[in-house]
Amino acid sequence: MAGSEIDKEQDYVADLYARLDAMREEAAERLVTGRNREAAAVWRAEVARLEAVEQGLCFGRLDMHDGRRVYIGRLGLFQDEGGEPLLVDWRVPVAQAFYTATAIAPEGVRRRRRITTRGRIVVALDDEVLNPDDAGDDGLVGEAALLAAVTVERTGRMRDIVTTLQAEQDRIIRHETDGVLVVQGGPGTGKTAVALHRVAYLLYTRPHLRTRGVLVVGPSRLFLDYIGQVLPGLGENSVVTATITDLRPDVEVSRVDPPGIVELKGEAVMAERLAAAVRSRVRAPEHVVDVVFEQEVLRLDPRECGRAMRKAVQTGLPHNQARLVFQREIVDVLVGRLIEEMEAVVLTETGEALDGGSPDGRLGEADLRALAAAGVVIDHDTEPKTMLDEVDRAGLRDAMLADTGVQAALDALWPELTAEDVVSDLLGERTDGWSAADVPLLDEAAGLIGQGGGRATFGHVVVDEAQELSEMAWRMLMRRCPTRSMTIVGDLAQTGNPAGASSWDRVLRPQVRDRWRLARLTVNYRTPAEIMAATADLLAVHHPGTPPTRSVRSTGEPPWRIGTARADLVTTIAELVAAHTDGQLGIIAPGSLIEPLAAASSLAVPPDLTGKAVLLTPEQAKGLEFDSVLIADPAGILGAAPHGHNDLYVAMTRATRRLGVVHPGEPPAELSSLRELTSR
Numbered sequence: 001m002a003g004s005e006i007d008k009e010q011d012y013v014a015d016l017y018a019r020l021d022a023m024r025e026e027a028a029e030r031l032v033t034g035r036n037r038e039a040a041a042v043w044r045a046e047v048a049r050l051e052a053v054e055q056g057l058c059f060g061r062l063d064m065h066d067g068r069r070v071y072i073g074r075l076g077l078f079q080d081e082g083g084e085p086l087l088v089d090w091r092v093p094v095a096q097a098f099y100t101a102t103a104i105a106p107e108g109v110r111r112r113r114r115i116t117t118r119g120r121i122v123v124a125l126d127d128e129v130l131n132p133d134d135a136g137d138d139g140l141v142g143e144a145a146l147l148a149a150v151t152v153e154r155t156g157r158m159r160d161i162v163t164t165l166q167a168e169q170d171r172i173i174r175h176e177t178d179g180v181l182v183v184q185g186g187p188g189t190g191k192t193a194v195a196l197h198r199v200a201y202l203l204y205t206r207p208h209l210r211t212r213g214v215l216v217v218g219p220s221r222l223f224l225d226y227i228g229q230v231l232p233g234l235g236e237n238s239v240v241t242a243t244i245t246d247l248r249p250d251v252e253v254s255r256v257d258p259p260g261i262v263e264l265k266g267e268a269v270m271a272e273r274l275a276a277a278v279r280s281r282v283r284a285p286e287h288v289v290d291v292v293f294e295q296e297v298l299r300l301d302p303r304e305c306g307r308a309m310r311k312a313v314q315t316g317l318p319h320n321q322a323r324l325v326f327q328r329e330i331v332d333v334l335v336g337r338l339i340e341e342m343e344a345v346v347l348t349e350t351g352e353a354l355d356g357g358s359p360d361g362r363l364g365e366a367d368l369r370a371l372a373a374a375g376v377v378i379d380h381d382t383e384p385k386t387m388l389d390e391v392d393r394a395g396l397r398d399a400m401l402a403d404t405g406v407q408a409a410l411d412a413l414w415p416e417l418t419a420e421d422v423v424s425d426l427l428g429e430r431t432d433g434w435s436a437a438d439v440p441l442l443d444e445a446a447g448l449i450g451q452g453g454g455r456a457t458f459g460h461v462v463v464d465e466a467q468e469l470s471e472m473a474w475r476m477l478m479r480r481c482p483t484r485s486m487t488i489v490g491d492l493a494q495t496g497n498p499a500g501a502s503s504w505d506r507v508l509r510p511q512v513r514d515r516w517r518l519a520r521l522t523v524n525y526r527t528p529a530e531i532m533a534a535t536a537d538l539l540a541v542h543h544p545g546t547p548p549t550r551s552v553r554s555t556g557e558p559p560w561r562i563g564t565a566r567a568d569l570v571t572t573i574a575e576l577v578a579a580h581t582d583g584q585l586g587i588i589a590p591g592s593l594i595e596p597l598a599a600a601s602s603l604a605v606p607p608d609l610t611g612k613a614v615l616l617t618p619e620q621a622k623g624l625e626f627d628s629v630l631i632a633d634p635a636g637i638l639g640a641a642p643h644g645h646n647d648l649y650v651a652m653t654r655a656t657r658r659l660g661v662v663h664p665g666e667p668p669a670e671l672s673s674l675r676e677l678t679s680r
């Protein structure tokens with residue numbers, strides 16, 4: 001590329017940064033002089049957005065057949081207000097061709113130019129002329145830049161891929177569905193990256209989501225830290241990230257359930273059981289209930305109770321709120337009864353006959369006669385009057401509701417519940433702490449009894465590693481997304497949770513019926529072909545029919561295995577870790593080996609993702625990646641959990657370059673075809 005061409009682009013890029021600097025200055029000034037808190041918040045967000053786009057502000061240019069030239073970058077810049085665009089945001093329609101135009105379908109593009117910058121300096125230009133005559137199409141766009149991006153050394157923090165997004169990814173990012181979009185794809189196909197870029201896209205194209213809020217759910221805090229820089233790097237700082245457990249910060253998780261229990265607690269039928277448990281706490285009495293109020297014994301008929309209960313249930317309110325309706329109904333009955341008795345006393349003093357009045361406290365015929373005999377004038381033109389007016393009745397109602405005796409009687413019929421009581425009663429255990437699998441149960445119970453007030457909801461929810469969610473966790477999430485606008489990404493072959501998904505239809509249909517669309521990603525950008533080939537046996541046995549992903553590159557380095565005596569496993573791994581110098585190393589081991597391996601190699605527990613060597617379980621490794629991966633005791637991983645084969649698959653597919661396996665004794669059959677190293 002002629003130096004002068006780089007110089008020209010350098011001048012252009014320098015102008016873009018100058019414009020950016022001017023906008024930053026203006027935003028900073030407005031932040032200082034802002035009139036109120038809302039204005040300050042807006043300008044603070046704008047300052048953050050403008051700061052975030054410093055690296056790689058402009059990364060592409062399209063030269064169109066009609067002579068237009070479009071520069072593409074992380075945000076839109078204009079000459080001045082209402083003026084010519086200098087830089088087009090990657091999310092606007094005209095920028096799409098940068099990702100999708102091919103020689104066969106050039107979309108009006110004559111030339112696509114990639115502009116690589118370091119800081120504010122243009123260091124390389126890479127041109128593709130889209131000429132239908134030389135369309136050797138492997139489906140990849142900007143292959144050189146893509147390969148450079150996927151081979152770069154990993155740092156323990158995910159980066160955005162806005163400069164090298166591929167067409168199949170771009171189509172998902174811009175998918176127009178309002179409902180649920182499920183993205184199924186094998187390991188390394190960019191599901192996480194795509195989900196996060198889709199968030200940035202949706203926030204840009206549907207501004208109302210900024211106020212409604214976007215939630216990104218991930219499998220662990222470790223994973224959320226790993227992806228934490230991506231959206232800010234795209235200028236989006238307003239997204240909430242959480243694990244399912246984080247959504248209930250009031251619940252302290254302190255126990256781990258065995259897999260069989262996790263599975264049971266995750267099943268949707270638990271929702272029915274909880275609902276039945278709550279319903280069973282409301283019980284109509286079989287006999288008359290005596291309610292004592294200020295020395296009066298008021299009799300409550302089972303039928304009256306039943307009527308009040310039905311009325312309360314018919315409101316459809318949650319248990320604790322419906323309880324208030326029930327109480328009001330019953331207290332009305334009791335007040336009526338009390339008034340009857342009070343009036344009976346008055347009337348008795350007149351020496352006349354009684355008819356007991358009517359249940360609502362209105363005067364009966366005999367009462368009216370008795371009152372007339374006593375010289376009380378009744379105005380027959382208006383409603384028959386009781387001797388006590390509405391104010392008196394209201395006062396009596398309040399006094400009754402505040403009375404401990406009355407409350408005790410009402411509580412026995414319809415008790416106030418807490419979610420904690422409902423769940424521990426159902427589980428038949430008075431727990432000394434909660435497990436992660438209990439959280440969706442507590443949340444469900446809170447919804448049933450009306451404890452969930454103030455629960456945050458979101459306009460769009462992204463679920464990553466979505467195969468890990470139990471049916472109960474899905475219910476919990478749906479309560480936070482009333483519009484059911486969601487992007488769900490995952491891989492059913494990687495399910496590790498015993499209560500996780502084996503079919504998208506099965507988990508989603510009960511929630512959204514057929515309002516979901518499936519999109520697939522097929523190209524593996526992380527794992528080289530040699531490593532994917534080594535997973536073929538595992539996939540064939542446990543997920544027959546699952547199409548293997550197509551790796552974008554091979555490294556010429558097949559994965560290897562080393563057999564050791566069990567007693568030597570930890571020292572063998574320690575030696576390999578000590579000898580490792582090339583890039584970031586992930587050591588993936590069954591939970592039982594974490595402590596001894598950490599001690600032998602001075603590795604951090606819990607893992608530190610920015611370390612040169614990171615020790616984790618397959619569960620913790622989910623969604624992460626390392627330059628090299630060492631698997632310790634694959635048979636231990638296979639046997640440690642019901643979905644051990646999926647855990648091993650996850651472990652094997654975390655490497656961007658090299659994979660090694662150390663196995664005590666014979667290797668598991670699925671790995672026996674790996675090249676065996678006899679000496680290290």
Ligand SMILES: Nc1ncnc2c1ncn2[C@@H]1O[C@H](COP(=O)(O)OP(=O)(O)OP(=O)(O)O)[C@@H](O)[C@H]1O
Nearest residue numbers: 149161164165166187188189190191192193525623
């Ligand atoms: N178009 C792309 N350009 C550059 N890098 C890419 C591209 N697509 C994906 N990658 C990189 O490939 C790696 C894998 O991506 P990601 O973690 O999103 O995959 P995944 O499908 O979520 O994987 P898994 O299911 O194994 O967790 C990441 O390093 C990501 O940056």
